[in-house]
Amino acid sequence: MTMASTISKAATILREGGLVAFPTETVYGLGADATNDTAVARIFTAKQRPHFNPLISHVPDCEAAFRLGKFNAEAETLARAVWPGPLTIVVERRADCPLSLLCSAGLSSVALRVPAHPMALALLKEVDRPLAAPSANRSGRISPTTAEHVRSSLGDDVDLILDGGPSAVGVESTVVRFVETGPYMLRSGGVTRNVLEDILGRKVMTPTRFHTDLHSPGMLESHYAPLSPLRLNAAAPEWREVYLGFGDYDYGPWTLSKSGNIQEAAGNLFKMLHAIDDSSPERIAVAPIPMFGLGEAINDRLIRAAAPRSEP
Ligand code: TXA
Numbered sequence: 001m002t003m004a005s006t007i008s009k010a011a012t013i014l015r016e017g018g019l020v021a022f023p024t025e026t027v028y029g030l031g032a033d034a035t036n037d038t039a040v041a042r043i044f045t046a047k048q049r050p051h052f053n054p055l056i057s058h059v060p061d062c063e064a065a066f067r068l069g070k071f072n073a074e075a076e077t078l079a080r081a082v083w084p085g086p087l088t089i090v091v092e093r094r095a096d097c098p099l100s101l102l103c104s105a106g107l108s109s110v111a112l113r114v115p116a117h118p119m120a121l122a123l124l125k126e127v128d129r130p131l132a133a134p135s136a137n138r139s140g141r142i143s144p145t146t147a148e149h150v151r152s153s154l155g156d157d158v159d160l161i162l163d164g165g166p167s168a169v170g171v172e173s174t175v176v177r178f179v180e181t182g183p184y185m186l187r188s189g190g191v192t193r194n195v196l197e198d199i200l201g202r203k204v205m206t207p208t209r210f211h212t213d214l215h216s217p218g219m220l221e222s223h224y225a226p227l228s229p230l231r232l233n234a235a236a237p238e239w240r241e242v243y244l245g246f247g248d249y250d251y252g253p254w255t256l257s258k259s260g261n262i263q264e265a266a267g268n269l270f271k272m273l274h275a276i277d278d279s280s281p282e283r284i285a286v287a288p289i290p291m292f293g294l295g296e297a298i299n300d301r302l303i304r305a306a307a308p309r310s311e312p
């Protein structure tokens with residue numbers, strides 16, 4: 001099948017309320033028509049996702065996002081500077097917003113994003129509706145960066161998987177919430193704090209546990225978890241551990257980046273965690289990862305992956 005006919009088949013499935021997994025520059029998404037309640041409900045079922053955790057709606061360009069949510073001048077500046085790109089902006093819903101209320105999971109806000117992947121953009125244009133899409137993995141597990149990851153995690157629960165090669169960024173989008181008092185970073189991700197602050201010309205705040213109005217329900221402690229337990233900031237492997245290295249901390253065969261390149265490390269993170277986890281080691285030990293640039297997002301995912309499991 002040609003690319004165009006694959007995209008048109010995917011769009012048909014989506015318009016009929018089906019689920020299509022598609023590539024983005026961050027991770028693969030599990031997509032559904034965001035304006036169709038039944039279709040959005042199917043995402044929650046397929047992922048076994050808690051219903052209080054809202055979804056990101058993907059759109060083809062800034063104007064489409066501005067029609068769904070109330071962007072203030074700062075939010076608009078950030079959107080125009082970064083989109084298409086690995087950034088999600090959370091703003092209040094417009095009164096006439098056609099998105100299913102399930103996307104907002106009971107909140108008055110919406111999360112919006114324009115992904116930077118040619119296949120995702122082609123699909124969004126063809127289907128001509130916003131697509132709700134969480135990462136295409138079972139809830140709480142490692143996010144997928146290849147079509148094969150999606151297949152092995154969700155299998156028959158998805159109607160079609162579009163294969164657009166490995167995701168270039170490798171960690172999810174940065175989530176920024178705009179409120180009257182300014183921008184808050186709800187999740188670190190593919191756009192670094194420095195880049196955000198350079199564009200906005202001011203500090204981006206981080207919510208504390210006292211910001212109860214700013215909760216991101218997705219920030220459950222244990223998340224992104226491999227099946228094997230993890231030990232972080234490990235200078236060397238111990239007996240029966242498989243080691244995930246970085247830079248000088250290199251005990252092969254798994255090293256996120258031998259040259260200590262943080263972007264390369266982000267791109268390899270989920271792929272290597274998937275691969276190591278497939279061999280069910282007793283424990284995975286991970287090298288210290290510096291906090292600069294994408295290191296903030298990598299450390300965030302690792303800390304969650306190592307957190308005590310909150311299995312139902
Ligand atoms: O890179 C990404 O963002 C990927 C690709 C597929 O776009 N998607 C993704 O979706 O990571 P998901 O569902 O795995 O993560 C969405 C995050 C969650 O932490 C969720 O709680 C938060 O965004 N979120 C969504 N809507 C929100 C809202 N209205 N208010 C606060 N947080 C929200």
Ligand code: MG
Nearest residue numbers: 134135143172
């Ligand atoms: Mg996810």
